[in-house]
Amino acid sequence: MDSLEKAADQVARDFLKADRRQVPLWDITLTRNSILDCLHSSPENNFIAKICACRLVGRDARRVINRIKPHLVSLCGLTVERYRA
Secondary structure, three states: OOHHHHHHHHHHHHHHOHHHHOOOOHHHHHHHHHHHHHOOOOOOOOOHHHHOOOOHHHEEEEEHHHHHHHHHHHHHHHHHHHOOO
């Protein structure tokens, strides 16, 4: 892939669509940005901490983060692998 962001987006979509067909765009965006945050390539520093602390969307953000948390290292590895391919 030509950018890390595109690779992270594709990995996020593939991972989330394994559970259900229609995945909210919010979940995909949050997963992509969390992957990028772990790879130190997020547009915003400490994205995961900031989004989870947000009063407006914190609860929903924690729901998505808790869902991907056990898989985050492997999602980061897949992102880097697809980026290099």
